[in-house]
Amino acid sequence: MKDTNYQVLLYYKYVHIDDPVKLMEEQRILCQKLGLSGRILIANEGLNGTVEGIYEKTEEYCKQLLKNPKFSDIQFKKSKGTGNAFPKLKIKVRDEIVATHLGKDDLDPTQITGKYLMAEQLHEWIQTKKEFFIVDMRNNFEQKSGYFTGSLLSGFNEFRDLPQILPKLKHLKGKTIVTVCTGGVRCEKASGFLVKNGFSDVYQLNGGIVTYMEKYPNQDFKGKLYVFDNRLVMGFNTDSLKHEIIGRCLICNVLSDSYVNCKNDLCHLHFICCNDCLDEKGNAYCKKTCKPS
Numbered sequence: 001m002k003d004t005n006y007q008v009l010l011y012y013k014y015v016h017i018d019d020p021v022k023l024m025e026e027q028r029i030l031c032q033k034l035g036l037s038g039r040i041l042i043a044n045e046g047l048n049g050t051v052e053g054i055y056e057k058t059e060e061y062c063k064q065l066l067k068n069p070k071f072s073d074i075q076f077k078k079s080k081g082t083g084n085a086f087p088k089l090k091i092k093v094r095d096e097i098v099a100t101h102l103g104k105d106d107l108d109p110t111q112i113t114g115k116y117l118m119a120e121q122l123h124e125w126i127q128t129k130k131e132f133f134i135v136d137m138r139n140n141f142e143q144k145s146g147y148f149t150g151s152l153l154s155g156f157n158e159f160r161d162l163p164q165i166l167p168k169l170k171h172l173k174g175k176t177i178v179t180v181c182t183g184g185v186r187c188e189k190a191s192g193f194l195v196k197n198g199f200s201d202v203y204q205l206n207g208g209i210v211t212y213m214e215k216y217p218n219q220d221f222k223g224k225l226y227v228f229d230n231r232l233v234m235g236f237n238t239d240s241l242k243h244e245i246i247g248r249c250l251i252c253n254v255l256s257d258s259y260v261n262c263k264n265d266l267c268h269l270h271f272i273c274c275n276d277c278l279d280e281k282g283n284a285y286c287k288k289t290c291k292p293s
Helices: 020-034 055-066 119-127 159-172 185-196 208-215
Strands: 006-014 037-043 046-054 077-080 089-093 115-117 133-136 146-148 176-180 201-205 221-223 259-261 270-272
Touching: 006 055, 006 185, 020 037, 020 046, 020 055, 020 089, 046 055, 077 208, 119 208, 133 146, 133 159, 159 185, 176 185, 176 208, 185 201, 201 208, 208 221
Parallel strands: 037 089, 115 201, 133 176, 176 201
Antiparallel strands: 006 046, 006 077, 037 046, 146 221, 259 270
């Protein structure tokens, strides 16, 4: 099979980078040498990347990045690739590695962030029915295919909508909160944002949802995890009887976790659509007004 020897790496590190352009060029040379594709964002505040390649090459990438003292403790989330998770390699310098538009000085995870909670600890909290509240800091379309049972969903259209979460959580200021997101990078800022706004007991899931799913497949996190590459969703032990499909087709409401983009060029809404609701050309339209007459 094509995908047996491919691996996807998901990683980030908040650390001051003096010369992001220099690091960008170094990363480009390394990735091209190893034949990796993917997306890497670099800013003064740190590094955020997802890359795919042959297993041995991705392992060499990890080895080389860990040699850099700034990234010596970086955590790599590793998952099975397909060989075409990304169309090409994109490495860019940005103002932020996770855009909030709230000001880099106001949300600096090296200065203020939530306490780290390991997957094993969260699992124990769930099993022992400890009083706490999981807050899902992902965008609303990501949450459609999978989420923690009983979690509070952000409802964001984009992560820059972060301030919108405050009114929803004001009754939890004295409670224990655990923020979750795909790999952890957004929760570094989201948890810090809550701490800065008066929430006293804030945690973030270390390694993100993907780490929890790997350790506890089909437990507590139901469905599949949306990912920002051509795989679109990923799960662990999805052939198990315990695995549930919780997403629903926007058009007919049948269970599905297949994402598509609305074919209307003025819309392009990203949504779940089952195969039966695709037209004869394999296209989908999120509503009747988007479909050509």
